Each structure stands twice: as structure tokens, then as C-alpha cells.
Amino acid sequence: VHGKNQLLQQTFLPAWTEVTELSRDAWTELERQVILDLKWWRLDELQATTDTIFPTSLVQHIPALMAGDIPAFPFAISP
Known part of the structure; x- marks a missing residue:
């Protein structure tokens, strides 16, 4: 961010919704500056994209989550 490396710790939660509209209304100024698109x-x-998705191992966990295999406890995934 602004030429400096940043260490991020993120939490992902499975969620289902019928609403697909995305909003930037509650974003901070920094988020508006560094997030180009969503x-x-x-x-x-x-699975097919050549874009880099972070964390890079996230995609491999999604099929099980979509099938309803939700872990009872949080788990760490590799960056």
C-alpha cells in the first residue's frame, strides 16, 4: 500500500445470499484507494482464472464448503 509491503490477516466466512449487488458505501478511504474492483x-x-487469487489455496476449499461440509472450527489456510 503506497509503496509499502503490508501483512494481511483475513477471515473468510461461508455465506449464502440471493442479493448480488455489491456496495462500496462503507469503505474506508484507504480501501477506495487500493481496491480497484470487486x-x-x-x-x-x-478455477479457470489466470488472475492471482489470495489466499492462493482458497479455491481448493470452496467445493467442500459449497457441498455443505462446513468445519466446526476455524482453520488456517496457506497464503
């Missing part, structure tokens, strides 16, 4: 991705798009 969108919902279909699983097949994530």
Missing part, C-alpha cells in the same frame, strides 16, 4: 466469482471462473 465482483462475485462463480466456482468455475475461480
